[in-house]
Structures are given as C-alpha cells and as structure tokens.
Amino acid sequence: MSRTTTVFNINEELIFEKSASGKMAYSLPPLDVEDDTIEALLEPSLVRGEIEGFPEVSELDLIRHYVRLSTWNYHIDLGMYPLGSCTMKYNPKLNEKVARLGDLSGVHPLQEETLSQGNLELMFQLQVFLQELTGMDAVSLQPAAGAQGELTGLLMIRAYHVHQGKPRKYVLIADSAHGTNPASATLAGYDVISIPSNPGGTIDTSLLAERMSEDVACLMLTNPNTLGIFEVEIEKVAEIVHGRGGFIYMDGANFNALMGYARPGDMGIDVLHLNLHKTFSTPHGGGGPGSGPVACRQILAPYLPVPRVVRTGAGYSLEESPGSSIGRVHGFYGNFGMFVRALCYILSCGRTGLREISETAVLNSNYIRARLKNHYALAYHSPSLHEVVFSDKKQASNQIRTLDIAKRLIEHGFHPPTIYFPLIVRGALMIEPTESEGKAELDSFIDAMIAIAREARESPELLINAPITTKRTRVDETRAARQPILRWSPPAEAPPDEST
Amino acid sequence: MRYLSLTAEEKLQMLDAIGIRRVEDLFAVIPPAVRLKEALKIPEAWAESTVLDYFKSLGKRNASSERHGYFLGAGAYNHFIPSVVDAVISRSEFYTAYTPYQPEISQGTLQAIFEYQTLICQLTGMDVANASLYDGASALAEAVLMAQRITGRSRALVPPSLHPNYRQVLATYLANLDFPLDELRLEPSGRLDLNYLESALDDRHAAVVVQNPNFFGVIEDLKAVSAIAQRHSVLTIATVTEAISLALLQPAGQLGIDIVAGEGQSFGIPFNYGGPYLGLFATRNQYLRQIPGRLVGQTVDTRGRRSFVLTLSTREQHIKRERATSNICTNQGLCALTASVYLCALGKSGLRQLAEHNVKKAHYLKNLLKDYVVFSGPIFNEMVLTCDEHPRKINRRLFGEGIVGGLPLGKYYPERSHQMLICVTEQNSRAQIKRFAELFKAVEVAK
Known part of the structure; x- marks a missing residue:
C-alpha cells in the first residue's frame, strides 16, 4: 500500500478575509460596576479609534479556520520527522495533560513563595534530575531556549574571567557547530575563532592546541557533534583547554544520545545547556516555546542567573541576592510549562527507560546508516551515535541536489531530514530518527530513501519537480525576500470607474 | 516503556543489519574513562496514574487562579481564556510540528504566523x-540592541517605571557590550519627567525606553516622549506588559514610536508561573533588515498560488552565524498561535469591550480607595496604593478570604516599602473588588 494518498483538504482564506462586521466568538459577562464612558475616565487623546481590519468571526468560523490550516501541516503525530539535531521525538499526551492542571498553570509568578511551594518543588526536583543526568553541580532552568542557554553559559564564563581580572577575548568554535554558537558568542562580547574538524569529523586537537591561548575564554563544542560523532579525544581536548585556563561549553542539543551512558560532567565539560524540547520530549510547537536549562560545575555556579530555586528549612524559595551572578535572563523563571512536561517525562521513563531511550535512538540511527550507506554517500565513516549525515554526492551526477531529494521525500510521505547542515558537508542530509520510531516506520522511511536514489537515476524529473501533490508546490523564496509582504493589508479600493 | 516501539526480535534484526551483536557496542566509541559506570540516581518509571497524582499533589500546595481571586498583575495578567484557544493549540498538527522550514508541508503554521504578524x-x-521572541523582557533587550545597530550608538535612557525584571534582563544582555544605561525620572503623576528627559538626552543615545502603561500602571504621553527623542535622532522604544491596553490606547505607530517590544501573555496565555509567554516585537518598515528573529512572508508557489514562507533569513544565525542580528532560533511559536486564536475570538469589538471593562473595574476600585492612590496620572488596570500596614500583612488578610493581593514594592524600590501595585481585570467581580477595598482598609475599620 502506498504511504500517501491524494488528500482531501479544504482551501482557506486569511482570517481577515473571512471577517464580517458584527461577528464575535466571545462573550463577556455584563459590566457589574459603574458604566462611565471611557472619555469620562481617560483623556480622549489617549484613546484609539477602532482597529482597522481587525477580524470579526463567529466561533465556528474560527474553529474551521484553524482546523483547515492545521490539516496543511506535517507533524510528529502523523509520521516520522527525521530532522537531524532537532530530536523530533514523540510528545507524550500525559505531559500535555499535566501541564494544563489549573493548580500548576494558574500560578502567578510574583505571588508569595509560600503560595507557590508546589511549583518551586517541581522546579527544584527537575534541577536535581538534570544535575544527575549531566553529572554537573548546579542548574538554572531560566533560559527560554537553547540559544539563550548558550548566551547564559558564555556570560557566566565571561563573568568568571572578569572576576579573575582578565575577561579574555576569544571563543573557539568547531566548524560543525550550530549557527547559534557563534551568534551567542558575539552577543556575549567575544570574537569567534573557528576550529576546523579533522578527517574523522571531530575536533582537530593539534589545531586546537595551536589556537588555544590565554586570550581564549572557552571552547564551544557539541557532543556527540552535529555529525553524530562522539568527540573521542574529549579528554585531550579538555586537557588542552583547561591547561590554558579556558572552559569548555557544551551545546547539549544532542544529549539524547548519551542518557545513562555518559555524562558531560565526567568528560571535562564545565557548562552546558540542555534542550528540553529535544531530549525531554516537550513539543516544538511549530517553532517554540522551547527551554534551555544550563548546568555547570561548582566553579561556575556562583555566576548562574538569579533568581535560583533553593531548598530551605521551611520548604523552597527563590534566592535573589545577586552576588557574582550574571543577573536575570528571563522576565520571570523561564518556560515553566516546559519544566512540568520535562519532569513528567523523566518520571514516566525512569532511569532504565531514559537509558533505553538513548540506546534506541542510537540503534535506530545506525540501522538507517547501515541500510542507506550503499545508496547515499556517507559524509564521514567514523562511527556515529544518534544521527547520521549523508550527502548528495552519489546523486550529483544526475544533476540532483539535496533539496530535490528532500522535496521528493515529502511525496513519499515523510518530512525531509535537516538539509545543508552541518555546513562542513556539501549537500548534507542529516538524519535523526529518535527512539520514538518503530521498525516498520524506519523501514518505510529507508525504502522511500532507496526508491528516491533509484528515481534520481531513472526519472530525475520526479525529484526536480517535487512536490506536486502537496498543498503547495515549491515556493518562490527569492520573491519573498526581494519584495517582502509580511502582513495582510486590506485590498486597495477599486479605482473609480471612469466611464460613468 | 510505553514510549518505545521496538520488540526484542526487531532489535536483533536491526543489530544483524548493522553487523554487531549487542546494542552496547554502538557506544564503544565513548572512551572508557568517561563512560558512566553506575545507574543514574533517578527513580524507576512511574505509572501514568502515579505521575498524574504526583503533579496534582504538587498543585494542591499552590494558590492558583483555579481557586483564588487575583489582584496581582505586574507583568502577568489574569484574563479569561475562551475554550476555543486550548481547542486549537491542543491540535497535534500545531503543537507537534517543527519550525516551518519546509513550506510545502507547513502552510498551516506559516499562514497562522503571517496572520499573527498582521494582528x-x-x-x-x-x-x-x-514571529515572536521569548518574552517581554528579552524582546526589550533585543529592541535596545537593534537601536544600537541602527544608530551606531551605545547608550540608552531607561525610566524607573520600567518593570524591574525587564530592567535586569536588559542589564544582563548589555553587560559586556560597553553600553551604559542612564536613569530617567518620574513626575508626581507617575509619568516620565519630560523636562528631565529633555535635559538628559543627547546625541550619544541610541534609544529612550518607555513602558506604557508603565510599571506603576500609569499611562504615558508617548507622543511627547518620542517628539523629544526625535529632535536628537534618538529612537523611542515602547514596551508594554499589559497587552490588552493595545486595544484601547493610541497605537504606538501613530505616536512616533520606532520599536514596540512587549509581552503578549494577556492574549490567552495562562500565568504559567512566568512562562512560556510571548515576546511581541514590531517596528517600522525602514528597519526591516535589522529585526531579530523569524519573519514569515507571502509569496507564490510554482503554480502562482499564494503561499507563505520563512523569509529574510540572511539576518539570522543559521546563515550569518557570528554576524546575525540575534542569536535567537527557537522562539515562542505556539504562544503566538495562542495569541492569534485569542485575538480572533474576541475580535474587533470584543477586544475593545474587554479593555474598557478592565479600565472601568480598575476605576471602580480606584474610586473606593481614592485616598490611597499614589499617582495622579491616568491608569489602565493597575495602580499603586499606599498601605497603612506592611503590604504583606494586608496580603495575608486578603488570602484569608481566598484573594491573592498586590505586589509589595519594597523589594524593588526600598523607598516604596509601604506601597503595593495592584491590578483589576474583568475576572474581578464588583463584590470581590468591594471586599478587596474593605480588607485593604481593615485597620481603619477596626479603629
């Protein structure tokens, strides 16, 4: 049976185009206080007129609008999402239910701590588990996403060096790193020095030794890195960096490969962030919210953001005194709703389950690697863990590029892998199945990839024109960037008819 | 493990295909010295029902809007959330989707964000x-950094009436960028002292920041602020924490504001103990290429049909790396969707009505407690009250009747240790407001 079918779905205008004056999908209770006019309460110059073009729809209009839009999305509950470095695992339904418990979600961030003991305990408990999983000494849950975690970690490192009397100038970053790493380094006031990878796909330690100096604040690495390869010389790397008084920051985007097998704290990492929306199953939400807790060794703990959740004799409290802290990075305490889901996940999986998760993620990835390596060019031959990177090298002779393979995969019923990343692999196809997929789904994905490799040779036009069975075919990205239309505007009034 | 699907038999088949015997062999690349030798100190898996009970028991140790009345705002507001909001955002098609990098199979998310941007x-x-930033505080920090890129200047003016937490986040972001912040002053009305602004501002400044309504609940004269700023080619950044006010107050775009950076929690997002919230960010066309974060644009597909796509990504970290306009990648996509559904549900007249109810209810209380109101300036739904007793004492009395009171200001402003910031929304009934006023004054009543 073919995986995809011609889908019945309904076209839908923009909500503004469905709007009709007088409709509403809301009912406000009658006003039970004095009904003065607004003009009697506020100077008229402060008050706006009506919001031009703002939508007016009924409740059913509204529901149909969003349900129709929703049917045009691919999503994890529909099928495998093999995006490398994104860890698109299943988002358990219990997480969602728990996060919506009114007694957890209805808590105001500034109410007295004595009235928020349940939420504070929840955060403290999550901190403890994340410390244990990473082998670190302290955790702050505050950063709202991975990139903010990176910034937080770098600011902590900077604060440490400033405290030592010398802020240092540079951050070393592996050339396979996520783009957020150098962007965060700039924001933290550092200049970036890139460290090329060696032919095995890991950090070139002789180059690292050359570029490491007392002007370098830290090395940023990802482990396993974005090629899915474990930094096998991590002990040597740590020796080189620590030897010159630098720190190692680890981007924990790929932590899903390591749970129960290895801990950053045991491999010389000084500070890292975790992505709760990757490893800990909180949903990606079509682009967020995420959550990027930071974990560190004792030496950097004084610099963690405030407030910190601490256990006191009487219960839990928010420790606000700044001390050496870098300060606050979030308006309140971070994306609490994601903490609820992540803790729920850890408790639901347990220690054996978490280890089995990393094990299965690595097994799934290696199974794909084994079955596809004769059909697509492996970028690196070193053993890989939770993800594997191929390229379009074998298909290039048929004028087929990675983008074409990705788009054709959509017609075979799958979301494409991460493409053109990491940048060090030309035409990269980066595949991360996660532990969530069973063998049948993996086989079906593998069969689709093999079929595409064949199509690339036999009927390349199928790839070049793909996708054609989707809601939209390939879109004109150049036009979007050159003539930006970033909002709906009411249609211009028709010009007056000159004949009358 | 109910989240895993492989059978023992399937595992063997897969290991066979890989050409190894045990799954542990795949981890052999990890040097033995750094391998974890003992089991994690984490309990074994709990049953679904056990987990649920645990979280319910935690919830019982909180006060929540589920069971209590709230007169607390200060950056997080208690508004009613229509049922349609959760119905839409609970759809897997939205919440389990990734960032819409593949437009052909992400038109739902893309169109929804395009609509959000329009709203x-x-x-x-x-x-x-x-398409959103993390929260109001980081949105403000991004706005100030954007002003630096636009003007090439590294100094800004901030008022004491800026949310203290936003101020702290801003300071953290600027800590290493050699970017000083100069303090503005307030008038007795609670508004910015414009004469002082005029004298403090000069052409070294990139921007003046103004919160509206400000942290003390007072509505500012944004037009007057931006007029002063413009004379020195300084940008004006308006930040808002109570987004419902946008439905009633003159829009920033007509008041000479250059960047709006604020918090969208009021648009259908629960308290959530402070997050996830929604960083709002809007500006003028001329600054388009300096915007941080994602943008969705309209285009056509190969068949000429209207389509939506992430655009102008050459500003972003995955293309520009260390030269990007911001390091942000993951944003608050689902919260932006939440806000859209909420705004469309209320619609043009519903939102206006709601804003008016907030103003009228707040004024009802203001009238009941007029002798305690600290600032004379106009307000939206928050105000500062002077307390006859320690604010915490009043709050304890209120809590005895199931009411979570205001924010004691002493922690943020030592000179205001006898003041509290309170908020009234459509969720507070007349009877509850009246009772609040009585309990607030209970000392006097007892006398």
Whole structure:
C-alpha cells in the first residue's frame, strides 16, 4: 500500500478575509460596576479609534479556520520527522495533560513563595534530575531556549574571567557547530575563532592546541557533534583547554544520545545547556516555546542567573541576592510549562527507560546508516551515535541536489531530514530518527530513501519537480525576500470607474 | 516503556543489519574513562496514574487562579481564556510540528504566523512584526540592541517605571557590550519627567525606553516622549506588559514610536508561573533588515498560488552565524498561535469591550480607595496604593478570604516599602473588588 494518498483538504482564506462586521466568538459577562464612558475616565487623546481590519468571526468560523490550516501541516503525530539535531521525538499526551492542571498553570509568578511551594518543588526536583543526568553541580532552568542557554553559559564564563581580572577575548568554535554558537558568542562580547574538524569529523586537537591561548575564554563544542560523532579525544581536548585556563561549553542539543551512558560532567565539560524540547520530549510547537536549562560545575555556579530555586528549612524559595551572578535572563523563571512536561517525562521513563531511550535512538540511527550507506554517500565513516549525515554526492551526477531529494521525500510521505547542515558537508542530509520510531516506520522511511536514489537515476524529473501533490508546490523564496509582504493589508479600493 | 516501539526480535534484526551483536557496542566509541559506570540516581518509571497524582499533589500546595481571586498583575495578567484557544493549540498538527522550514508541508503554521504578524501590526500601528521572541523582557533587550545597530550608538535612557525584571534582563544582555544605561525620572503623576528627559538626552543615545502603561500602571504621553527623542535622532522604544491596553490606547505607530517590544501573555496565555509567554516585537518598515528573529512572508508557489514562507533569513544565525542580528532560533511559536486564536475570538469589538471593562473595574476600585492612590496620572488596570500596614500583612488578610493581593514594592524600590501595585481585570467581580477595598482598609475599620 502506498504511504500517501491524494488528500482531501479544504482551501482557506486569511482570517481577515473571512471577517464580517458584527461577528464575535466571545462573550463577556455584563459590566457589574459603574458604566462611565471611557472619555469620562481617560483623556480622549489617549484613546484609539477602532482597529482597522481587525477580524470579526463567529466561533465556528474560527474553529474551521484553524482546523483547515492545521490539516496543511506535517507533524510528529502523523509520521516520522527525521530532522537531524532537532530530536523530533514523540510528545507524550500525559505531559500535555499535566501541564494544563489549573493548580500548576494558574500560578502567578510574583505571588508569595509560600503560595507557590508546589511549583518551586517541581522546579527544584527537575534541577536535581538534570544535575544527575549531566553529572554537573548546579542548574538554572531560566533560559527560554537553547540559544539563550548558550548566551547564559558564555556570560557566566565571561563573568568568571572578569572576576579573575582578565575577561579574555576569544571563543573557539568547531566548524560543525550550530549557527547559534557563534551568534551567542558575539552577543556575549567575544570574537569567534573557528576550529576546523579533522578527517574523522571531530575536533582537530593539534589545531586546537595551536589556537588555544590565554586570550581564549572557552571552547564551544557539541557532543556527540552535529555529525553524530562522539568527540573521542574529549579528554585531550579538555586537557588542552583547561591547561590554558579556558572552559569548555557544551551545546547539549544532542544529549539524547548519551542518557545513562555518559555524562558531560565526567568528560571535562564545565557548562552546558540542555534542550528540553529535544531530549525531554516537550513539543516544538511549530517553532517554540522551547527551554534551555544550563548546568555547570561548582566553579561556575556562583555566576548562574538569579533568581535560583533553593531548598530551605521551611520548604523552597527563590534566592535573589545577586552576588557574582550574571543577573536575570528571563522576565520571570523561564518556560515553566516546559519544566512540568520535562519532569513528567523523566518520571514516566525512569532511569532504565531514559537509558533505553538513548540506546534506541542510537540503534535506530545506525540501522538507517547501515541500510542507506550503499545508496547515499556517507559524509564521514567514523562511527556515529544518534544521527547520521549523508550527502548528495552519489546523486550529483544526475544533476540532483539535496533539496530535490528532500522535496521528493515529502511525496513519499515523510518530512525531509535537516538539509545543508552541518555546513562542513556539501549537500548534507542529516538524519535523526529518535527512539520514538518503530521498525516498520524506519523501514518505510529507508525504502522511500532507496526508491528516491533509484528515481534520481531513472526519472530525475520526479525529484526536480517535487512536490506536486502537496498543498503547495515549491515556493518562490527569492520573491519573498526581494519584495517582502509580511502582513495582510486590506485590498486597495477599486479605482473609480471612469466611464460613468 | 510505553514510549518505545521496538520488540526484542526487531532489535536483533536491526543489530544483524548493522553487523554487531549487542546494542552496547554502538557506544564503544565513548572512551572508557568517561563512560558512566553506575545507574543514574533517578527513580524507576512511574505509572501514568502515579505521575498524574504526583503533579496534582504538587498543585494542591499552590494558590492558583483555579481557586483564588487575583489582584496581582505586574507583568502577568489574569484574563479569561475562551475554550476555543486550548481547542486549537491542543491540535497535534500545531503543537507537534517543527519550525516551518519546509513550506510545502507547513502552510498551516506559516499562514497562522503571517496572520499573527498582521494582528500585532494592527494592534500596534507598526508596519512589521516578527514571529515572536521569548518574552517581554528579552524582546526589550533585543529592541535596545537593534537601536544600537541602527544608530551606531551605545547608550540608552531607561525610566524607573520600567518593570524591574525587564530592567535586569536588559542589564544582563548589555553587560559586556560597553553600553551604559542612564536613569530617567518620574513626575508626581507617575509619568516620565519630560523636562528631565529633555535635559538628559543627547546625541550619544541610541534609544529612550518607555513602558506604557508603565510599571506603576500609569499611562504615558508617548507622543511627547518620542517628539523629544526625535529632535536628537534618538529612537523611542515602547514596551508594554499589559497587552490588552493595545486595544484601547493610541497605537504606538501613530505616536512616533520606532520599536514596540512587549509581552503578549494577556492574549490567552495562562500565568504559567512566568512562562512560556510571548515576546511581541514590531517596528517600522525602514528597519526591516535589522529585526531579530523569524519573519514569515507571502509569496507564490510554482503554480502562482499564494503561499507563505520563512523569509529574510540572511539576518539570522543559521546563515550569518557570528554576524546575525540575534542569536535567537527557537522562539515562542505556539504562544503566538495562542495569541492569534485569542485575538480572533474576541475580535474587533470584543477586544475593545474587554479593555474598557478592565479600565472601568480598575476605576471602580480606584474610586473606593481614592485616598490611597499614589499617582495622579491616568491608569489602565493597575495602580499603586499606599498601605497603612506592611503590604504583606494586608496580603495575608486578603488570602484569608481566598484573594491573592498586590505586589509589595519594597523589594524593588526600598523607598516604596509601604506601597503595593495592584491590578483589576474583568475576572474581578464588583463584590470581590468591594471586599478587596474593605480588607485593604481593615485597620481603619477596626479603629
């Protein structure tokens, strides 16, 4: 049976185009206080007129609008999402239910701590588990996403060096790193020095030794890195960096490969962030919210953001005194709703389950690697863990590029892998199945990839024109960037008819 | 493990295909010295029902809007959330989707964000809004950094009436960028002292920041602020924590504001103990290429049909790396969707009505407690009250009747240790407001 079918779905205008004056999908209770006019309460110059073009729809209009839009999305509950470095695992339904418990979600961030003991305990408990999983000494849950975690970690490192009397100038970053790493380094006031990878796909330690100096604040690495390869010389790397008084920051985007097998704290990492929306199953939400807790060794703990959740004799409290802290990075305490889901996940999986998760993620990835390596060019031959990177090298002779393979995969019923990343692999196809997929789904994905490799040779036009069975075919990205239309505007009034 | 699907038999088949015997062999690349030798100190898996009970028991140790009345705002507001909001955002198609990098199979998310950008433009009167930032505080920090890129200047003016937490986040972001912040002053009305602004501001400044309504609940004269700033080619950044006010107050776009950076929690997002919230960000067309974060644009597909796509990504970290306009990648996509559904549900007249109810209810209380009101300036739904007793004492009395009171200001402003910031929304009934006023004054009653 073919995986995809011609889908019945309904076209839908923009909500503004469905709007009709007088409709509403809301009912406000009658006003039970004095009904003065607004003009009697506020100077008229402060008050706006009506919001031009703002939508007016009924409740059913509204529901149909969003349900129709929703049917045009691919999503994890529909099928495998093999995006490398994104860890698109299943988002358990219990997480969602728990996060919506009114007694957890209805808590105001500034109410007295004595009235928020349940939420504070929840955060403290999550901190403890994340410390244990990473082998670190302290955790702050505050950063709202991975990139903010990176910034937080770098600011902590900077604060440490400033405290030592010398802020240092540079951050070393592996050339396979996520783009957020150098962007965060700039924001933290550092200049970036890139460290090329060696032919095995890991950090070139002789180059690292050359570029490491007392002007370098830290090395940023990802482990396993974005090629899915474990930094096998991590002990040597740590020796080189620590030897010159630098720190190692680890981007924990790929932590899903390591749970129960290895801990950053045991491999010389000084500070890292975790992505709760990757490893800990909180949903990606079509682009967020995420959550990027930071974990560190004792030496950097004084610099963690405030407030910190601490256990006191009487219960839990928010420790606000700044001390050496870098300060606050979030308006309140971070994306609490994601903490609820992540803790729920850890408790639901347990220690054996978490280890089995990393094990299965690595097994799934290696199974794909084994079955596809004769059909697509492996970028690196070193053993890989939770993800594997191929390229379009074998298909290039048929004028087929990675983008074409990705788009054709959509017609075979799958979301494409991460493409053109990491940048060090030309035409990269980066595949991360996660532990969530069973063998049948993996086989079906593998069969689709093999079929595409064949199509690339036999009927390349199928790839070049793909996708054609989707809601939209390939879109004109150049036009979007050159003539930006970033909002709906009411249609211009028709010009007056000159004949009358 | 109910989240895993492989059978023992399937595992063997897969290991066979890989050509190894045990799954542990795949981890052999990890040097033995750094391998974890003992089991994690984490309990074994709990049953679903056990987990649920645990979280319910935690919830019982909180006060929550589920069981209590709230007169607490200060950056997080208690508004009613229509049922349609959760119905839409609970759809897997939205919440389990990734960032819409593949437009052909992400038109749902993309169109929804395009609509969100439009709604924010309509509310703020600005030309362009991004697809969201983390929260109001980091949105403000991004706005100040953007002002630095636009003006090439590294200094800004901030008022004491800026949310203290936003101020702290801003300071953290600027800590290493050699970017000083100069303090503005307030008038007795609670508004910015414009004469002082005029004297403090000069052409070294990139921007003046103004919160509206400000942290003390007072509505500012944004037009007067921006007029002063413009004379020195300084940008004006308006930040808002109570976004419902956008439905009633003059839009920033008509008041000479250059960047709006604020918090969208009021638009259908629960308290959530402070997050996830929604960073609003909007500006003028001329600054388009300096915007941080994602943007969705309209284009056509190969068949000429209207389509939506992430655009102008050459500003972003995955293309520009260390030269990007911001390091942000993951934003608050689902919260932006939440806000859109909420705004569309209320619609043009519902949102206006709601804003008016907030103003009228707040004024009802203001009238009951007029002798305690600290600032004379106009207010939206928050105000500062002087307390006869320690604010915490009043709050304890209120809590005895199931009411979570205001925010004691002493922690943020030592000179205001006898004041509290309170908020009234449509969720507070007349009877509850009246009772609040009585309990607030209970000392006097007892006398």
